[in-house]
Amino acid sequence: MAIFVATGGPKKAPKTAASKGKSPRMYPADDVPVPKKSRKATKAAPKVRGSITPGTVVILLSGHFRGKRVVCLKVLKSGLLLVSGPFKINGVPLKRVNPAYVIATSTKVDVSKVSVPASVDDAYFARSEAAASAGEEKFFKGDASKAVVSDQRKADQKAVDAALMKAVGSTPVLKQYLNAKFTLTNNDRPHNMVF
Amino acid sequence: MVFERYVEVGRVALVNYGDSKGELVTIVDVVDGNKCLVDGAAAGGAPRQVISYSRINLTDLKVALGRGAKGKAQKAAWKAAGTQAAWDSSSWAKRLANKKTRAGLNDFSKFKVMCAKKSKSAAVAKKLKSYKK
Numbered sequence: 222m223a224i225f226v227a228t229g230g231p232k233k234a235p236k237t238a239a240s241k242g243k244s245p246r247m248y249p250a251d252d253v254p255v256p257k258k259s260r261k262a263t264k265a266a267p268k269v270r271g272s273i274t275p276g277t278v279v280i281l282l283s284g285h286f287r288g289k290r291v292v293c294l295k296v297l298k299s300g301l302l303l304v305s306g307p308f309k310i311n312g313v314p315l316k317r318v319n320p321a322y323v324i325a326t327s328t329k330v331d332v333s334k335v336s337v338p339a340s341v342d343d344a345y346f347a348r349s350e351a352a353a354s355a356g357e358e359k360f361f362k363g364d365a366s367k368a369v370v371s372d373q374r375k376a377d378q379k380a381v382d383a384a385l386m387k388a389v390g391s392t393p394v395l396k397q398y399l400n401a402k403f404t405l406t407n408n409d410r411p412h413n414m415v416f
Numbered sequence: 417m418v419f420e421r422y423v424e425v426g427r428v429a430l431v432n433y434g435d436s437k438g439e440l441v442t443i444v445d446v447v448d449g450n451k452c453l454v455d456g457a458a459a460g461g462a463p464r465q466v467i468s469y470s471r472i473n474l475t476d477l478k479v480a481l482g483r484g485a486k487g488k489a490q491k492a493a494w495k496a497a498g499t500q501a502a503w504d505s506s507s508w509a510k511r512l513a514n515k516k517t518r519a520g521l522n523d524f525s526k527f528k529v530m531c532a533k534k535s536k537s538a539a540v541a542k543k544l545k546s547y548k549k
Contacts, residue, residue, distance in 0.1 A: 278524070290523075328524040398527045416523045 267300035272325035276332040279304065279323040280403045280416070286313050288402040292330050292385060296320075299343045307382040307389065310399045315378055317346050324403075326416040330395070335384040338377050421474040423452055425485075428459075428477035428499060430508075433470075436462035438512070440503060441472065442494075445484050457487030458494040477502055 456462025
């Protein structure tokens with residue numbers, strides 16, 4: 222009889238004494254799900270090829286801005302590149318790009334004076350849940366809320382570009398170069414070209 | 417049409433195919449109606465070889481050589497005739513050199529060349545217009 226009293230009710234998990242190095246007095250009546258421990262080591266950020274360094278002018282190959290020549294500012298923890306057009310020159314904002322989808326050129330811009338705010342990291346660019354789940358139904362109805370660029374982003378863009386524009390301006394023709402789109406024409410052999 | 421460049425011993429030619437492509441050679445001997453023996457000893461160092469006429473382009477240049485002349489004689493003949501300098505100053509050679517330089521330019525430099533070309537042609541067009549009036 223005394224045994225039943227000791228359990229103190231059917232579904233209550235007994236206090237474990239594991240922290241003191243003792244085994245629990247009672248065996249839990251219900252199975253408590255414990256997440257399986259992953260044995261995977263935390264992966265290091267993917268390596269970015271040596272031709273891409275902060276200041277390298279890269280040519281974007283996919284997405285909305287394909288063909289644009291932009292300046293790489295740094296490599297983020299995720300292994301993606303942080304680039305800026307600069308926005309004033311070619312309309313490319315601060316954004317992340319996959320290095321697999323860029324051509325690295327040998328042209329470098331001196332970005333030593335460009336300081337990227339510490340807040341601009343991978344989380345900075347992550348989409349909010351609400352934006353991601355805005356369904357197509359809403360979209361076709363036409364009442365999907367338009368994406369609004371936050372003031373914070375505008376301020377960051379301005380801060381980064383101010384220094385970047387100065388660096389770009391110090392090399393003649395570089396501004397026009399960044400403004401021009403990269404295209405292939407007849408008889409252009411990309412594998413034989415020097416970037 | 418009058419021919420001015422002949423396949424003959426001492427004729428300088430440019431190889432346009434194969435391993436020695438782009439190198440200058442001297443015709444040392446004529447094998448038959450299709451092939452000749454060339455040697456690049458005096459210029460880029462293309463090996464002595466029998467080559468088809470379709471794989472060489474004859475130049476205006478000629479050096480005084482005996483039939484089957486060896487490397488030493490070729491070098492002396494080239495030096496005496498100033499062949500290398502004559503070739504380098506030809507517009508043909510300049511065009512080839514230019515082509516090579518352009519191919520080695522990086523993306524930004526190519527863009528700068530494009531800009532320079534545009535401003536040049538704009539200047540030319542402007543001048544031309546002023547003459548037309």
